[in-house]
Structure formats: C-alpha cells, structure tokens
Amino acid sequence: MFPAVTPQLTCPACQAAIPVGSAFCPACGNPSPTVITDGRAAPAPPDPAGTAPVLERLARALSPKYDVKRLVGRGGFAEIYELWDRDLDRRLACKVLHPEIAWTPGMLDRFRREAKALARLQDPAVLPIHFAGAGEGLVYYVMPFVEGESLADALRRRGSFSAEEALQVAEPILEALAHAHAQGLVHRDIKPDNVMLEAKTGRVLLVDFGIAKLLDPAAAVGTKTSTGFTVGTVHYMSPEQALGQANLDGRSDLYALGAMLFQLVTGTPPYDGDSSAEIVGKHLADPVPVASDVNANIPRWLSDVIVKCLSKKPEDRFQTAGAVLAALAAGRTAGSAPLTGAASAERRVQWLAEAVPGSSRPGSWVAGAGAGAGLVAVLVVAGWFARRGGYVGSGVMLxxxxxxxxxxxxxxxxxxxxxxxxxxxxxxxxxxxxxxxxxxxxxxxxxxxxxxxxxxxxxxxxxxxxxxxxxxxxxxxxxxxxxxxxxxxxxxxxxxxxxxxxxxxxxxxxxxxxxxxxxxxxxxxxxxxxxxxxxxxxxxxxxxxxxxxxxxxxxxxxxxxxxxx
Known part of the structure; x- marks a missing residue:
C-alpha cells in the first residue's frame, strides 16, 4: 500500500508546530514522527531535498498537462511518483526507471512498442500502461494510480493467507494470464511485489506486465543485463528462465504463480537459500515441496495443484492458465486426487541433463537458450552442488x-x-x-x-x-x-x-x-x-x-x- 500519511501537528521533541507535509520540524530539525493509519506504521514523508532533482526533471519532461505531486515509493528498478492529469482530472502513477539503467540504441523504441502491445490487454486484473516516454535524462511510463498495498506488503504485515484468501488472489491473476497468453504475451516476473490489492474494492491487480522483457529480453539469472540491471526474481523464477531460455512461454508464468501461491499459503517461498545460486540450484534439482506439509490447514487438493505448477519441466505442468483455473474449480467442489508424485533423485538428475542447452537429445525444452547462458547456469548449479555437500544428509530444521x-x-x-x-x-x-x-x-x-x-x-x-x-x-x-x-x-x-x-x-x-x-x-x-x-x-x-x-x-x-x- 502507499498509505496516506497524516503528519503530526506538534513536534514531540520541542512541541513546535509541524506544517502539513513537512518531513522535519522547522524549529529543531527533529524528523517528523511516524504516523500510523489503519494497518502497520507508515513512514514519515520523504525528505523533499533528496527527491527534488528527479521530481523537477520529471515535471519538465512531462507536458504541462501533468502536475508531479510527490514521490510515493521506490522499487528495485524504479521510483514511483504521483501525477495529476489536469485535462481529465485524474490521479496517475509514473514509474521512473533508475538512472543507472543504461539505455542502448533502439531500446527506448522497443520499450514503446512493447508498451503499446501491453496497452491492448483489456483485462480488469491487469494494470495498463498509458504511455512511455523519455526526457531530461529520465525514462518513464505512466499508469493508473492505485490506492492499496502490494501483496508483498500484505504478506509482511499479516503472514500467510488462508486457502480461500489465497484463491481469491490467484484466480483473477490466472484469468488475466489466460487472456495475455492467448495474445502471446508473457509476464516474466510474477511475484508478490507485482500484485496490488486495491484498498477500496479489494480488486487484485497485476502490474509491470512484461517489464522484465522490456528491460532486457535475453537476461540470464545472476548476471547484469545489457542495461546494467538484474532482471528476474530467483524465488519465483522458473527453471527454464533461470537457465537463460529466451523464448519463454506462458508455462513459465504458471511456475512463478505456483511459487507465489506456495508462499501465500505457507508464508515462505518454496525454495530459499543464502545466495541466488543456491536458490536457483534448488529450483533446478530439489524435490518440489508440498504446501500441506508446511501448513496442515491447507487442503491436499490445493497443495497438489501447487506441486503441478512447480514441476521442473514445462510439459509436466498445467499447459494453460485455464487448466489451472479448472483444477482449482474442481478442487473447490470435490477435492482432487493427487496430481503428481515425488520425483526421484534419478529423475531429477536425468531432468538436469536434459535441460542443459546444447544437449544432443532431441526436443530439449531449452533449445532456444544461448550456449553462453546455458554454460553460466550449468557452472552456477555445479558449483552449488559442490558446495552443498549432500542435501539429503544435512540437518534440516524449521x-x-x-x-x-x-x-x-x-x-x-x-x-x-x-x-x-x-x-x-x-x-x-x-x-x-x-x-x-x-x-x-x-x-x-x-x-x-x-x-x-x-x-x-x-x-x-x-x-x-x-x-x-x-x-x-x-x-x-x-x-x-x-x-x-x-x-x-x-x-x-x-x-x-x-x-x-x-x-x-x-x-x-x-x-x-x-x-x-x-x-x-x-x-x-x-x-x-x-x-x-x-x-x-x-x-x-x-x-x-x-x-x-x-x-x-x-x-x-x-x-x-x-x-x-
């Protein structure tokens, strides 16, 4: 959520009045105190001196029809500003990409073309991009302003969701993915930070659709892209995306959704570790965890759906978002038989061998990946296995x-x-x-x-x-x-x-x-x-x-x- 912050009118240190919107007491310089609204504590307003340069440059870059109001948040690759559209009397949000992202020739044109394709997505659960632009050394895109909180914030605030609450989040996202995948569009970065929960309506919104591809379509895990920015989130990244396959399809999104759904009902991602390499190694070779083993309140049928979404090989997953929706609907009414069995170590090793780009086996599902990306991924995983020293024999604790x-x-x-x-x-x-x-x-x-x-x-x-x-x-x-x-x-x-x-x-x-x-x-x-x-x-x-x-x-x-x- 971008919570409304109501500044305290009296400084707790010197009792002087603090003007509305001020981050500091004008008398003694004490920071404006934390303000609590309905939920967790919200920070005091940001220091205007620290944000003024970008704010002023953005105001100059946009046409006079837009007022740049304030900085409302920061993310991994962008800062978010609130705009006011004078012509249409509406609030908008503008994401300004971090200046350290270096834009190569033709990249901005591709960014605009992709944004135009995304703008054709007419789904109530997809937050559209109105337009993208550049000026004053900034690259930005504009979308509707949403009063609410991200799913990541909700997880931090309250912990795991009940099965029913998790389904209320997952089903609108799956409907949006079904629509997008039918048009050949893949999100590539499904994660709790990219899901917004609208405060007034409770509507679930999927944001930043395709932005990972916009930044760099050939990014491999654990490496900087040609923009200088690391794309993707390893906790939710499909094995094929982790290995650098360029031509991802909708089944990669379904894997990421399964990882997010696992976290919703258990409070933790399916795989974790001390480094990106360790987490990637677990995505590639560890048995798929069972959500109902972590949270006994989760029905087994839902746990089975999550397991199938998290299958290592795309062909073993649900093939469409519609198929996942159908499985969830069936489970709601009557439950379901187990969808998958535990993968043996032999099968996991065989799968890893098949997954290596350049394999002589026909029909390898990563055939489109670059050899360099595959080599990096194999070396990363090999190093991880060497350091791990035998997972099965190690002590495990919750x-x-x-x-x-x-x-x-x-x-x-x-x-x-x-x-x-x-x-x-x-x-x-x-x-x-x-x-x-x-x-x-x-x-x-x-x-x-x-x-x-x-x-x-x-x-x-x-x-x-x-x-x-x-x-x-x-x-x-x-x-x-x-x-x-x-x-x-x-x-x-x-x-x-x-x-x-x-x-x-x-x-x-x-x-x-x-x-x-x-x-x-x-x-x-x-x-x-x-x-x-x-x-x-x-x-x-x-x-x-x-x-x-x-x-x-x-x-x-x-x-x-x-x-x-």
Missing part, C-alpha cells in the same frame, strides 16, 4: 515466527532471511548446527517504534517428527507484548507504554482516529504494565486514557494484546 511482526534471521551476525509473522522457513544446517543463528525483530515505522527485540535461535524441539525452532515473545526470561490498538476516540492519539516507571517508553507515533488493530511495536511486559493514550495535540501531557491490568490477557506465544481507546 524456524517458525510466532510474533505479530516479521523478524530477520542472522547467521554469524549476517542477515540471511526474513520470516513473516506466523511464517515458517526451512534451514539446511551444515553439520546439523543451529547455534550460529540469531533473530532480530523488524520494528514497524521509520524511525522504528517499540523496543528492539532479538535473541538466539531457540533450541529446536520435535513437532510431528520435525525439528522446529519457535521465535516467541518470551526472550531470555523477559516477556514482551505487542499492543494492537483500535482508536475509537474523537482525536488522533499518541501512546506511552509503562508510564511512570523506569521502563516507560514513549511510542513517538500517532494512531489516527478510526484506526483498527494498528501495530505499534513490542514492549516489556510486567505484572503492572499499562498503556496511556494522549490527545496528539498535547502529546504526553494533560488528560489521558489508561489501560492496565492486562498482563494475564497477553497472548502466548505471540505477545499480542488488543487494546481499545
């Missing part, structure tokens, strides 16, 4: 995050993964050791609010025959709690936790009027813990509402506590 916020997983102090709230990741432990791992809370807001929280990875126990380490709100003998605040009062409020004690913490946040179950971080829990809410016009002074005596109501193991003011 790490479950029971907290209401995401956590960062670290090994020897280096971040290696992120686990969503109620998410689970699978660790392959060299030598069976887990002691080198720690976790750290990802605190909401910017600057972060709540208390920092981290600790060693708890010693794993046995759950249904698996080794599971659970991250909870009990850390080193100290319990913590996470207030989920609903504000029914007539004004915005700011919070103080454990007021009047040595453990008092001022949230330096603002919970807007009408906000529901907003996240404000974690705090130490004591028998006499309390939370005070102040009118935001007079933070931490004057009348306030207290909530206390709740220690016995704090949920375990998450530490969640619903509070209403």
């Amino acid at each position: 790490v479950h995050n029971a907290l209401v916020e995401p956590v960062e997983l670290l090994r020897s102090g280096v971040p290696v993964d992120t686990i969503a709230s109620e998410g689970t990741v699978r660790l392959t432990l060299a030598g069976g050791t887990w002691a080198a791992y720690r976790w750290r809370l990802i605190r909401p807001g910017n600057p972060p609010i709540g208390e920092p929280l981290e600790g060693p990875l708890p010693e794993p126990g046995r759950v249904r025959g698996r080794r599971v380490s659970s991250i909870t709100a009990d850390v080193a003998g100290q319990r913590y709690f996470a207030p989920l605040v609903t504000n029914t009062s007539a004004s915005d409020v700011t919070l103080e936790v454990n007021p009047g004690t040595a453990a008092a913490v001022r949230c330096n946040c603002l919970v807007s009027r009408g906000a529901v179950r907003t996240h404000v971080g974690y705090y130490r829990l004591y028998e006499n813990s309390a939370v005070a809410a102040y009118n935001s016009a007079h933070p931490y002074t004057g009348p306030h509402a207290d909530r206390e005596g709740f220690a016995t109501r704090v949920a375990r193991p998450s530490g969640a506590l619903a509070l209403m003011f």
Whole structure:
C-alpha cells in the first residue's frame, strides 16, 4: 500500500508546530514522527531535498498537462511518483526507471512498442500502461494510480493467507494470464511485489506486465543485463528462465504463480537459500515441496495443484492458465486426487541433463537458450552442488515466527532471511548446527517504534517428527507484548507504554482516529504494565486514557494484546 500519511501537528521533541507535509520540524530539525493509519506504521514523508532533482526533471519532461505531486515509493528498478492529469482530472502513477539503467540504441523504441502491445490487454486484473516516454535524462511510463498495498506488503504485515484468501488472489491473476497468453504475451516476473490489492474494492491487480522483457529480453539469472540491471526474481523464477531460455512461454508464468501461491499459503517461498545460486540450484534439482506439509490447514487438493505448477519441466505442468483455473474449480467442489508424485533423485538428475542447452537429445525444452547462458547456469548449479555437500544428509530444521511482526534471521551476525509473522522457513544446517543463528525483530515505522527485540535461535524441539525452532515473545526470561490498538476516540492519539516507571517508553507515533488493530511495536511486559493514550495535540501531557491490568490477557506465544481507546 502507499498509505496516506497524516503528519503530526506538534513536534514531540520541542512541541513546535509541524506544517502539513513537512518531513522535519522547522524549529529543531527533529524528523517528523511516524504516523500510523489503519494497518502497520507508515513512514514519515520523504525528505523533499533528496527527491527534488528527479521530481523537477520529471515535471519538465512531462507536458504541462501533468502536475508531479510527490514521490510515493521506490522499487528495485524504479521510483514511483504521483501525477495529476489536469485535462481529465485524474490521479496517475509514473514509474521512473533508475538512472543507472543504461539505455542502448533502439531500446527506448522497443520499450514503446512493447508498451503499446501491453496497452491492448483489456483485462480488469491487469494494470495498463498509458504511455512511455523519455526526457531530461529520465525514462518513464505512466499508469493508473492505485490506492492499496502490494501483496508483498500484505504478506509482511499479516503472514500467510488462508486457502480461500489465497484463491481469491490467484484466480483473477490466472484469468488475466489466460487472456495475455492467448495474445502471446508473457509476464516474466510474477511475484508478490507485482500484485496490488486495491484498498477500496479489494480488486487484485497485476502490474509491470512484461517489464522484465522490456528491460532486457535475453537476461540470464545472476548476471547484469545489457542495461546494467538484474532482471528476474530467483524465488519465483522458473527453471527454464533461470537457465537463460529466451523464448519463454506462458508455462513459465504458471511456475512463478505456483511459487507465489506456495508462499501465500505457507508464508515462505518454496525454495530459499543464502545466495541466488543456491536458490536457483534448488529450483533446478530439489524435490518440489508440498504446501500441506508446511501448513496442515491447507487442503491436499490445493497443495497438489501447487506441486503441478512447480514441476521442473514445462510439459509436466498445467499447459494453460485455464487448466489451472479448472483444477482449482474442481478442487473447490470435490477435492482432487493427487496430481503428481515425488520425483526421484534419478529423475531429477536425468531432468538436469536434459535441460542443459546444447544437449544432443532431441526436443530439449531449452533449445532456444544461448550456449553462453546455458554454460553460466550449468557452472552456477555445479558449483552449488559442490558446495552443498549432500542435501539429503544435512540437518534440516524449521524456524517458525510466532510474533505479530516479521523478524530477520542472522547467521554469524549476517542477515540471511526474513520470516513473516506466523511464517515458517526451512534451514539446511551444515553439520546439523543451529547455534550460529540469531533473530532480530523488524520494528514497524521509520524511525522504528517499540523496543528492539532479538535473541538466539531457540533450541529446536520435535513437532510431528520435525525439528522446529519457535521465535516467541518470551526472550531470555523477559516477556514482551505487542499492543494492537483500535482508536475509537474523537482525536488522533499518541501512546506511552509503562508510564511512570523506569521502563516507560514513549511510542513517538500517532494512531489516527478510526484506526483498527494498528501495530505499534513490542514492549516489556510486567505484572503492572499499562498503556496511556494522549490527545496528539498535547502529546504526553494533560488528560489521558489508561489501560492496565492486562498482563494475564497477553497472548502466548505471540505477545499480542488488543487494546481499545
């Protein structure tokens, strides 16, 4: 979501008034405090000084009919600005590609041609591109403005989806893919970041259709494209795309959708690792994971559909998006028999040999891939297998995050993964050791609010025959709690936790009027813990509402506590 940010009118440091839209207090220079709307904490507005050059250049590049309003977000290859179309009185979004992307001769013309082809897609789940252009050293494209959040943001905020919720996301995307594939268009970068959930309507929208191809159609995994930009996302990349096949078809999108659907219902991608090479190696040769083994609440028929989408060879997958929709419809009504069996190691090795470009076997599905790309991919995978030292014999453990916020997983102090709230990741432990791992809370807001929280990875126990380490709100003998605040009062409020004690913490946040179950971080829990809410016009002074005596109501193991003011 690009959440609406309502600036606090009073600086919590010096009590001076902060003008609407200002990122900093004009009196003392203190950053504008985090503002919380309905959901997770939203950052304060960006520093205008840091964005002014691009904003001004974009305003000059566009015709006078467009007003460039503000920077609303940054992605892996572009910044997003809000525009106002004066002629048609409508909001638009403009993606400005990062300046470090070097445009080769003729590339912009191809970009415009592809954008024109994409503009012909008339599907309610596809966010269209209105036009593309260049000027003032910038390359950009314009599309409708969507008030909402990305599916990636939703996963970070709430963790895994129920089976029904996941299907409500997947089915409109499949309908859009069926339409696009029928016209010979392939998305090439299906992932949660490229799915938007519209706030008012709940509509599911697929964005950046074909942008990966626009940037460079011959990109191979793990390498820079001729534009200088790395295309593709290895967590969702089909084996044929990872090996550099240029002529991808719709079945590659179905693989990526299967990977995304797996993450929706389990909270984690199907394959993960410490490097892109390791993740690619797992896409190429590891057995397809079964979602219902990770989340027992997922019906087996849905797990079977996901497994078939994730088949290594395109011919073993569903052949069309319509076929996936039909399988989902059948499963909804009566369930389905298993669609696939576990692949043997012999079959996986045979498949990898068949997949190598230049294979003498007729009909190899990567025949269109360049020899150089294939050689790079084979070397990457060979190196990965050599380093891996035998997957089957290595220790495997699941790490479950029971907290209401995401956590960062670290090994020897280096971040290696992120686990969503109620998410689970699978660790392959060299030598069976887990002691080198720690976790750290990802605190909401910017600057972060709540208390920092981290600790060693708890010693794993046995759950249904698996080794599971659970991250909870009990850390080193100290319990913590996470207030989920609903504000029914007539004004915005700011919070103080454990007021009047040595453990008092001022949230330096603002919970807007009408906000529901907003996240404000974690705090130490004591028998006499309390939370005070102040009118935001007079933070931490004057009348306030207290909530206390709740220690016995704090949920375990998450530490969640619903509070209403």
